[in-house]
Amino acid sequence: MEEQKPLPKVPDGHARFVTTRQLPPTEKGFVGFETIWEPPHKEAEYETPKAP
Numbered sequence: 001m002e003e004q005k006p007l008p009k010v011p012d013g014h015a016r017f018v019t020t021r022q023l024p025p026t027e028k029g030f031v032g033f034e035t036i037w038e039p040p041h042k043e044a045e046y047e048t049p050k051a052p
Contacts, residue, residue: 013020019036026032 006040010022017038019038021036023032023034023036034046
């Protein structure tokens with residue numbers, strides 16, 4: 001069986017609302033990526049309106 005070279009570490013990817021990170025390789029050698037989504041807006045807390 002041939003020996004595999006260690007895979008290079010890919011830097012984190014940053015976009016406006018998304019960050020991607022490289023995951024460690026699996027037993028078969030598949031390297032995946034983790035995607036972290038940030039919400040595009042903040043949710044305001046609901047306040048009941050005043051009675052007239």
